[in-house]
Amino acid sequence: MHVIDALSTDFYEVELAGAAGTAQDVFAQWNAHDRLGVLIYEPLAALGATHLIQLACMCFYDAKPLRRTERKVYPEMFAIHVGGWWGGHGNFDFWPPRREVQVSNDPQAILGVLNDFGITRLALPERPVRDIVHRRKEEDCALDRLATAVMYSPTGRVAAPDFSIRSNNRRSERDVQRVINPTALSEQSIAQLVQTAVPVKETDADFMPRQLALNAGITEAMREQAVQQRAALKVDGLVTESYRFAELGQVLKRL
Template identity: 85%
Template sequence: MHVIDALRTDFYDVELDGKPASSGDVFAQWNAHDRLGVLIYEPLAALGATHLIQLACMCFYDSKPVRRTERKIYPEMFAIHVGGWWGGHGNFDFWPPRREVQVSADPREVLGALNDFGITRLALPERPLRDITHRRKEEDCALDRLVTAVMYSPTGRVATPDFTIRSNNRRSERDVQRIIHPAQLSEQSIAQMEKTAVPVKETDVDFMPRQLELNANITEAIREQAERNRAALKVDGQISESYRFARLEDSLKRL
């Protein structure tokens, strides 16, 4: 289902340095041209960045409300699978297919994808700094545009976090379950969705085939581990994830 109707900014409680904060403290000065890029290096890893992705979606719509009422478009964000396909994340609205892509594990190719997609807000898993030599001027190109870099953990909790995002509404977990346990929709369900005011991706003829293709390497054991990871994030019955900011220059040495 389109997050345009399913989620709201007030579903999330942000805490920065132990104090109440907001989406503006995570994504400072988000504007209508910002684009989120999420790097994925292992199976279903982006589930650990669920609330960050959803918060970015809300910033996308809040920065230009006409996107909710007239244009009704999907958020400009990209899931970039590195070194293989790590499961379909289309239910997070990485759709149409051009917004969920695969690149080789060569850091230069990863940076090239970030530049090609015009990423301004980067989410990447916790990875060590490395001595990476990128192609000439590619780092400058990225740094000219990047505003925010945030490290996440596939488990949902990073070491020494800078901030947490806690959901206060169970609806934020709906698409998590659809990613862990994708299900074919019945013709009746699709017909019902086609009657909604906002077109939804589930009615696209290539949506489910695409998700099945991306999930080819996702085993039942991986799904069970994903479920355990989510359960471990519960605080008073709601999911709380933690994150750490990265220096923009350093983030390009972690690819």
Template identity: 35%
Template structure:
């Protein structure tokens, strides 16, 4: 849970309607029991929404500051890999490993899993909207609409069409986890030099040795999910997007939860 110390609200600016706005103008509600989910359909596609993910991490800790140190917890954020395995996201604090959910490319099943995991705030990749999806169970649609408070579209490129809001990073540290996630070789080289006992203090709270061993095993097992060529391409694209000052600006389009049911099936 390195993000508890690494990230803070003052690292970002929100812009909407042609002006700077407070975060609450864009994301008005976040409570103690809320959960954020992001759907990805390509290798590390959510890097284009990294600032949004970071702000939901901040909101998780801001809702109850004791979660950072006195009662340490990992943020309630989930990534749904739809149609493939698209990279280990533990460097973004999607942890424990159960917070990465793997699904076939099937919209009704995705709807089921969003309900199962109690997602209240949702980010979907931009696509052409389709018809409202026909769920496997009629109740799934009602449960989703009752629970989901907020939804938005993002792009793997960091730029959506017809954006309704922007998030600006104000410090290069906001790119640190992106670089760490893409540097699989560096992480494996580090693991070759340490033991699980060395790793344990770097994980949150009273992490026992067996959990540190499991984390090391998962990192190694998932190291080949995204090829070196793809990771290099993603990194070059991100560096070009961020520019020489290391300060990214990403755009998003907020949608109603009812419309999310169309973009799931698009």
């Protein structure tokens, strides 16, 4: 389904420095032209950034409310798989297919994709700063545009976090389960979805084949690990994830 209907900003509670925060504490001054990029280096890793992705989706719609009522577009965000396909994440609304891509595990190539997509808000797994030499001016191009960089963990909890995001609504987990165990809808279900007011990706003929193709390398053991990691984040059935901000001046040395 489309996050326009499925999720709401008030599903998420931000805690920063031990105090209640807001989406603006995570994505300061989000505007209508912001774009989220999520780097994925291992199987189903972006599940650890579920709430960050969903919060960015809400910022996308809140910045320009007519996207919910008139345009009804998918969020401008991109899942970037590094060095292989690490599972289909289309259920998080990384759709159409151009918004979920693969790039070689080469920092220069990764930075090139970030620049090509015009990423302004970056999520990447915890990675150390390294002595990476990028192509001339490519770093300046990215840093001129980047407003936020956040490190996540595939487990959902980073070391020494700067902030956490807690869901207070179980609906936020719906797409997590669909990423872990993608299932094809029946013809009857698709026919019903076609009649809904907001067009949804599940009715696209290439949606499920695309997700199955991206999941070709995902094993049952990987799925089970993802289930266990998600369960470990729950308190009374609700999930809390933690994150750490990455210094913009160093983040491109973490690719």
